[in-house]
Amino acid sequence: MATGELLRRAIRRHRGRMTAGVLVLSLHQATEAAVPVAIGIFVDRAVATGRVQPLLWCVLMMVVLFAVLSNAWKTGARQVVWAIEYETHLLRLEIAQRVLDPRGHRTGLRSGELLSIATSDAEKAALVMRAVSMGAAACTALIVSSVSLLLVDVPLGLGVLIGVPLLVLGIQALSPLLTRRTSSQQEAVAQTTALATDLVSGLRTLRGIGAQHNAAARYRRSSEATLRATLRAASTNGLQDGVTTALSGLLLAAVAGVSGWFALNGRITIGELITVVGLAQFVAEPVGTLGYASQVLAMSRASASRLASVLSAPPLTTTGTSTTIDSTQPLLAVEGVSHGTLSSLTLVLRPGESVGVLCYDPRDADALLTVIAGRAPKHTGSVLVGGTRLEELDVDAVRRTVLLERHETDLFEGTLRSNLLADAGLERVMTAAGAADLIEELDRPLADRGQTLSGGQRQRLGLARALLAEPPLLVLHDPSTAVDAVTEELLAEGLAEERAGRTTLVLTSSPALLGKMDRVVVVSDGSVVAEGIHSELAESDPAYQEAVLR
Structure with missing residues (x-):
């Protein structure tokens, strides 16, 4: 215009x-x-x-x-x-x-x-x-x-x-x-x-x-x-x-x-x-x-x-009009994608599977998130959601299927309850997100951007809000970086109990979270270099040990 x-x-x-x-x-x-x-x-x-x-x-x-x-x-x-x-x-x-x-x-x-x-x-x-x-x-x-x-x-x-x-x-x-x-x-x-x-x-x-x-x-x-x-x-x-x-x-x-x-x-x-x-x-x-x-x-x-x-600014991503998502196909398939620091990366998530991704270079994690979010127009390879290319799907269909929760959380002035936008199952997801200590403070006044909360509290509230949405595919990026080791363990156990029937992708280096995943994919220099369960990788891969074990 x-x-x-x-x-x-x-x-x-x-x-x-x-x-x-x-x-x-x-x-x-x-x-x-x-x-x-x-x-x-x-x-x-x-x-x-x-x-x-x-x-x-x-x-x-x-x-x-x-x-x-x-x-x-x-x-x-x-x-x-x-x-x-x-x-x-x-x-x-x-x-x-x-x-x-x-x-x-x-x-x-x-x-x-x-x-x-x-x-x-x-x-x-x-x-x-x-x-x-x-x-x-x-x-x-x-x-x-x-x-x-x-x-x-x-x-x-x-x-x-x-x-x-x-x-x-x-x-x-x-x-x-x-x-x-x-x-x-x-x-x-x-x-x-x-x-x-x-x-x-x-x-x-x-x-x-x-x-x-x-x-x-x-x-x-x-x-x-x-x-x-x-x-x-x-x-x-x-x-x-x-x-x-x-x-x-x-x-x-x-x-x-x-x-x-x-x-x-x-x-x-x-x-x-x-x-x-x-x-x-x-x-x-x-x-x-x-x-x-x-x-x-x-x-x-x-x-x-x-x-x-x-x-009149053009959108970052182009979207289509298709709403077809085949439940028999992998919910997320990243096939031979090269973008930023990624080099022909392939990653497939089956329905109901929990996968942890450990990136030795944080830039690989950022590039992968950008690709999954559909905000990498210049990339090679393809990203499929339920068997349909991401750029062919209607934006609302993508949002109903994939929820990407980064570790930065936007909170608004009001109360904790108003920021979570739901009452049903609230205590369950708060516990799963390691925020059980905040259940009794749901009606507590909240300043703009949640400035009265600690970084860990803001992060856990963002995770609880993501769980309440109950998306078919939940993508989390470092959901435990601002919490202590005890809370991190509670959070990992809560996520494991809450993820039943949901496909979950977690990009993290937390051993507590990786230990609860069905499998762990290791990315180095933009490509998948190892795959297995956390305990096996921790015993056999020195580089993995150095990156994860604390």
Whole structure:
């Protein structure tokens, strides 16, 4: 999706409210422009003549004019604000849906940057409707003012009609620079937000290794770069405001001077002089509004570009439409796969089998997980799930069949129970995950990201959540790295009891877990080099002994 298309779609999605808002706001600006005209008529027909009846009619006309003026602004602004807020909400939902897409995305952006786009950029992109509505209303005011001036005096009207477009073009000349600087500012803000998010999530680790001072210095540099980008954008914004005000003032002075000369010569009446000066002074407001609208439009365009880059980013993996999974075929078959550090690796899991995989090089484990997750588009060989190639399966069918639980666990603010999303069988899986000590604390309040829990508690809760899902194939990556030896043994025994009828693949170097597997596959230099049960491998393979026995 291109930037322009995203902005046009925002207006189309709310065309009913936008049409109503633009019409009513244009009415407001038309009545604003009519005020100096009405005052001029008031002076010529009531004040100058001293007659009571025209005076009463003029007072009534002013009351009606101001009643329409105030209500039109309130009604029109409400319609436009509603459209802006709702569009912001829709854009945030789209970004969240894109980010949470199980196929992943190729944006290359970190979580903090995506958060900035979903919040700040979504809000600023929706402001395109404010720019359009304000710009249309300002144009209406200029048209009404110009027509009124032409009716008073043609040369005066022509002067305004020629001067105002030149003024607007001069203001627009700064818009590309403002767009570029606003875009740079938004990128800098997103990068600083991403860095802050990373630092907060890794604060314990940074303190543990004594790197908090280096991290603070890095954040300070990023924050200072963001400040410089913001000041550059603000200086351009201020320059545009200054140019708009200066040129509007010069136009007002020129019109007022010429109309005053015409009044002294008797070419126009005192009421018409008041109308001309009032309109010339009023014209500065819609011209300034056009300048502000161009600033908002530039800001919206910059944010919309960032939104479009996420929404149009291709998925990490390609999926098909097949839902066929043959229960008689191996639930997972990795056949001759080469990806990353893997080299022609073959691994087959039969239904109901528990297989442990020991990778001497952690990069082999990461590459194998990437392949099983379907996020390795450039690889040789094939990955079959129930006899069907992974890339041919519908994404929902894959998710119903394969659950990959990495050792990083995402927890949300609420309670332990709300993070597990189930009540049935809760105590059973908590015990199986080695988290029996947390059963009595299921209703305990939980901070965002589970910061009030230890690393081992977070890891065991993630495992319990995976077990509750009861997937046909459960893939675990180092599920016991953050627990002590006693808890690790309890976890291994619990998994052995819980895995009945389920196919389980565990990538680990834990002897407690490997000892409970039906078989163990050893991977070295990207290929399978040994296979057997844990006890046999531990006795016969020195390399295995060195990697596993503690």
